[in-house]
Amino acid sequence: MSNDNDKELNDYLQGNSELSQRYQPDKGSGPPAHLDKLILDAAKNEIKPPHMPRWTVPLSIAAVMVIGVGIVFNIYREQGQPLMTAPESTVATKARDVLKEQGEMENRQQIARPSAPAEPGRGTSAINRALPSLNMELADQAAPGRKRMIWEKQEKKTQTDDSQDKQDTDVAMLGATDTYNYDEKTVRSEKQPAMSADLALDPALAPVSVAEADQVTADIELPFKAMGNEPGWSLTISEDQIELVTSYGQEKLVTSTPEVITTEAGSRYLLSAEGQALEITIRDSRCRDSMSGMPYPRTVKVIMSDKTLSGCGGQSVSLLLGDEWIVEDIGNKGIIDFSRVTINFSEDGRIHGLAGCNQYSGSYQISGELLSVGLLISTRRACPEALMNQEAFFLELLQLATGFDFDEHGALIIKTKEGKTILIRR
Amino acid sequence: MLSSVSTLPFMKAEASDEELMLSYREGDAKAFEALYSRHKGALYRFILRRCGQPAVAEELYQEVWMKLIRAREGYTVKARFTTWMYQVARNHCIDYYRRQSVAVINDQQGSLGIEAFEDQQSKQPDQQLELQQQTTQLMQLVEALPVEQREAFLLREEAGLGLNEIAEITGVNPETAKSRLRYAINKLRAGLNQS
Numbered sequence: 001m002s003n004d005n006d007k008e009l010n011d012y013l014q015g016n017s018e019l020s021q022r023y024q025p026d027k028g029s030g031p032p033a034h035l036d037k038l039i040l041d042a043a044k045n046e047i048k049p050p051h052m053p054r055w056t057v058p059l060s061i062a063a064v065m066v067i068g069v070g071i072v073f074n075i076y077r078e079q080g081q082p083l084m085t086a087p088e089s090t091v092a093t094k095a096r097d098v099l100k101e102q103g104e105m106e107n108r109q110q111i112a113r114p115s116a117p118a119e120p121g122r123g124t125s126a127i128n129r130a131l132p133s134l135n136m137e138l139a140d141q142a143a144p145g146r147k148r149m150i151w152e153k154q155e156k157k158t159q160t161d162d163s164q165d166k167q168d169t170d171v172a173m174l175g176a177t178d179t180y181n182y183d184e185k186t187v188r189s190e191k192q193p194a195m196s197a198d199l200a201l202d203p204a205l206a207p208v209s210v211a212e213a214d215q216v217t218a219d220i221e222l223p224f225k226a227m228g229n230e231p232g233w234s235l236t237i238s239e240d241q242i243e244l245v246t247s248y249g250q251e252k253l254v255t256s257t258p259e260v261i262t263t264e265a266g267s268r269y270l271l272s273a274e275g276q277a278l279e280i281t282i283r284d285s286r287c288r289d290s291m292s293g294m295p296y297p298r299t300v301k302v303i304m305s306d307k308t309l310s311g312c313g314g315q316s317v318s319l320l321l322g323d324e325w326i327v328e329d330i331g332n333k334g335i336i337d338f339s340r341v342t343i344n345f346s347e348d349g350r351i352h353g354l355a356g357c358n359q360y361s362g363s364y365q366i367s368g369e370l371l372s373v374g375l376l377i378s379t380r381r382a383c384p385e386a387l388m389n390q391e392a393f394f395l396e397l398l399q400l401a402t403g404f405d406f407d408e409h410g411a412l413i414i415k416t417k418e419g420k421t422i423l424i425r426r
Numbered sequence: 427m428l429s430s431v432s433t434l435p436f437m438k439a440e441a442s443d444e445e446l447m448l449s450y451r452e453g454d455a456k457a458f459e460a461l462y463s464r465h466k467g468a469l470y471r472f473i474l475r476r477c478g479q480p481a482v483a484e485e486l487y488q489e490v491w492m493k494l495i496r497a498r499e500g501y502t503v504k505a506r507f508t509t510w511m512y513q514v515a516r517n518h519c520i521d522y523y524r525r526q527s528v529a530v531i532n533d534q535q536g537s538l539g540i541e542a543f544e545d546q547q548s549k550q551p552d553q554q555l556e557l558q559q560q561t562t563q564l565m566q567l568v569e570a571l572p573v574e575q576r577e578a579f580l581l582r583e584e585a586g587l588g589l590n591e592i593a594e595i596t597g598v599n600p601e602t603a604k605s606r607l608r609y610a611i612n613k614l615r616a617g618l619n620q621s
Contacts, residue, residue, distance in 0.1 A: 008615075009608045013582075013589070019614055022564050023583050029474075030467040031487055039491045043450070043458040046495050 220260070220267050220282055220314070226300040228311020229291045235280070235302060235313070242271065242280070244302065246309065253278075266298075279303040286319070286406060287312035292369035295319055295406055317366050320345040320404070324353070325412060325424035330394050332421070339387055341394055343414075343424055351376075351398075355391040357383035364401075371414070373401045397422055443507035451501045462491070465508070468584040469515060475568060475584075476577055477519040486522055490515045505594075512585055513595045516577070567617040575610035578603055 011017055223238040233246040237257060244253045255273040262268075266283035280302050287299040289312050296312035297319055327341035335341060342353035345364060351373060352361035360378035364371065376395055382388070400416040407413055407423075414422040441449070441457070443464070449457035469490065474483040493514055504510075568576060574596070581592045593603035 006608075009604070009611065012607075012611050017611070019564075019611055019618075020583060022618070023568075029471060031470040032484065035484060035488055036462075036466065039488065039495075040459060040462060042492060043462070043495050044455045046498060047450070047453045047455055 220298070224282070224313060226282070226298070226311050226313025227289070228300070228309050229289070233302070233309050233311065235300065235311075237269070237280075242269065244278070276305045282313060288405070289369075293405060294369045294403065317345070319406075320366075320412070321347055323426050325426055327394065327422060327424050328411065329421075329423035330390065331397055333393070336386060336390055339390065341390075343398070355394055357381055357387050357391050360395060369403060371401050371403050373399055375399075394422070444503045447498075447501055447507055448503070451498050458495075461507075465511065468586075469511065472512065472580050472584045473515055473519065475565075475580055476516070476573070477522065482522065486515070486518050489518050493518070506591065508585055508587065509591050509594055512581060512587070516595060564614065564618065567614050570617075571610055571613060575606045575613070578606040579610040579614070582607060 008017075012019060220237070223236055225234070225236050227234040231246065232248045233244070235245075236243045240257055242255050242257050245251070246253070253273050255271050258269055258271050260267050260269060266281060268282070269278075269280040271278050271280070280300070283299045283301075284297070285299045287296045288294070289296065294312075294316055296316055297314040298312065300311050300313040302309040302311075325343045325345075327335060327343065329335060330341070336356070339356045340354055341356045343351065344353050345351055349363050349365060350361060351364040352359070354360075355378060358379040358381050360376045362376035363374040365374070366372075376399055378395065383391070397416050397420055398414065400418070400420075401414050401422075402417055403415045405413045405415065411423050411425045414424065416422070441460070443461060446457040446461040446464075450461065470483065470487050473487050473490070474480060477483055477486055490511070494511060568579060571579065577596060578592050581587045581595060587595070589600050589603050589607070592607070593600040596603060598606075
């Protein structure tokens with residue numbers, strides 16, 4: 001039968017079929033004349049603007065190159081910087097010691113980029129974000145520098161003869177193109193033994209080291225809000241002022257925002273207001289509001305002369321954003337083996353994922369103590385019945401979400417109206 | 427090499443679609459006219475019968491040509507012009523229905539959802555009536571085909587494309603394209619024999 005079919009199909013494809021002949025008379029109709037005119041006119045108009053002279057092409061390429069190289073150069077220089085601001089950086093530490101001796105200790109960041117031009121700040125980091133692949137490349141390039149610095153540290157420990165009298169920094173090893181000059185005493189990598197070459201070839205360390213450096217210098221996002229209970233208090237840190245409201249809103253303290261002290265444990269603000277000293281510590285560790293049960297990304301402590309306030313801070317939603325969550329349990333019923341159910345929360349308030357069979361999407365909102373999910377829509381593919389049932393159950397529960405929490409193992413629990421839960425994990 | 431096409435007018439009559447498009451890129455409006463008149467009927471009918479009622483078809487038809495016109499400057503010969511043109515047409519058609527539909531989102535495994543929706547659309551009663559009055563029996567049978575089969579048939583009949591090109595345009599493998607076309611012609615034959 002399939003042979004017959006193939007023969008018929010082949011005849012048809014060769015144009016020997018009655019079907020094609022009968023279709024012919026139907027070919028008469030075409031587009032209306034006004035469309036013909038409209039399209040042909042548009043085609044003519046498109047070529048009306050005179051062609052750019054040929055010489056403008058190389059010129060524009062050259063212009064792009066100049067700008068592009070400039071950006072790359074800046075990113076490159078920027079990228080070298082976290083490596084240097086990392087606390088373990090031998091050079092930076094060394095340089096600080098030197099400056100301390102000279103009695104002109106300044107903040108570490110300035111030392112770390114002595115020849116960097118005007119404050120690079122946010123603008124450059126935006127470019128960094130926009131060019132992730134380039135950053136990876138740069139991180140790779142920067143990696144050997146870091147490795148070598150680590151090696152140098154070891155070397156220095158073993159080398160008791162302190163021979164660095166007047167040496168220059170090996171600039172290239174820092175992955176930066178500027179000439180760093182730390183006056184008197186600096187580290188020099190002279191001839192590297194085989195060991196450093198080995199280390200330099202290991203590609204695994206590069207992104208890690210950059211990420212580490214970023215973490216240490218990670219700022220808290222302003223305005224930063226925190227609050228606690230019993231007695232209720234709230235704290236708002238903005239660019240220029242800190243406002244602390246205590247005793248259920250009866251006492252209010254406003255002061256200008258001092259320099260933040262960033263340590264590995266977190267961020268700290270030391271301030272004095274109305275004659276009393278205050279210390280605010282913000283730790284990067286998950287926190288649950290003792291009244292609402294809502295989780296927050298930061299744990300906050302305010303130490304005052306007569307009391308200590310504990311509470312939570314940051315944006316709850318930041319706990320949900322980021323990588324995809326994999327659903328591990330739906331309403332305590334487990335999940336069908338090998339079925340894939342996922343949830344993604346995005347910054348623009350959208351939720352989407354795979355429901356096991358179909359894809360779904362919708363919106364979500366966090367307000368006060370509540371997580372709510374708007375109407376979910378999904379594709380309409382059919383799957384085995386059990387999977388379809390699980391999917392329907394999952395979507396129904398997700399639609400009824402009221403809040404979320406973390407269990408002791410770090411899994412996220414989405415709570416729903418009827419006390420049912422969805423357990424998800426990254 | 428490319429400009430030689432436009433400097434040799436006698437070649438116009440036999441110039442390939444790709445050569446015409448290249449000439450148009452170089453600023454030859456006549457080349458575009460030739461290209462347009464070569465394809466206008468088939469493309470219009472493909473859109474009309476693939477995508478629905480005349481008002482929609484006209485809008486889409488215009489959009490497709492505008493897209494081709496705007497692509498002029500960056501045009502290079504990567505594939506057959508017809509393959510590209512019908513691909514653009516098909517995508518516009520699918521996008522159109524995607525814009526119309528609220529409850530169905532695209533499904534990565536293919537656009538089954540969209541196509542099902544389009545089929546629902548094309549079965550609206552007043553449209554059916556219109557089609558009955560305007561088209562022949564064969565056209566009614568064509569209209570009644572599922573969209574994938576109808577598409578394959580139209581690409582064959584209107585655009586004169588082969589299985590590989592149909593497969594490429596519709597984003598399936600040639601075997602699938604073949605079986606769709608086979609189903610289409612079998613159904614059409616059966617329908618014609620019945621009456």
